[in-house]
Amino acid sequence: MEGRININVSAVDYDKTSKEIKTQLTLLEEMVHAENDFVVTDSEFAFGWHFFVVSVSKELVEKLADQVGSDFNRLKGKGMEKKFLTWLTNRMEQKIPRFKLVIKEEMESSKYGIF
Numbered sequence: 001m002e003g004r005i006n007i008n009v010s011a012v013d014y015d016k017t018s019k020e021i022k023t024q025l026t027l028l029e030e031m032v033h034a035e036n037d038f039v040v041t042d043s044e045f046a047f048g049w050h051f052f053v054v055s056v057s058k059e060l061v062e063k064l065a066d067q068v069g070s071d072f073n074r075l076k077g078k079g080m081e082k083k084f085l086t087w088l089t090n091r092m093e094q095k096i097p098r099f100k101l102v103i104k105e106e107m108e109s110s111k112y113g114i115f
Contacts, residue, residue: 006104014050
């Protein structure tokens with residue numbers, strides 16, 4: 001499977017949130033024996049929030065799904081991308097206050113009415 005999953009991140013604390021995302025994704029890379037499969041952009045600050053993008057290779061997510069097996073399929077969400085968002089959110093929720101992860105393509109759709 002080729003391509004990338006682009007995730008829009010909104011966070012009150014960019015340093016803490018981006019560090020935790022990098023930690024979780026690095027641990028994931030180590031778990032599935034991958035390297036350089038994600039990128040975290042710099043943030044833009046507006047309205048008291050930091051906005052940035054995390055780009056993850058679909059191959060990394062596919063390896064996670066293969067390794068975790070049926071537990072991955074039980075995660076909330078429709079499709080691999082949503083299940084991955086749930087997986088990442090679950091790993092970060094207890095450590096980081098006030099953050100939100102959304103698939104970038106969904107944010108840009110007209111159903112949100114903001115773009």
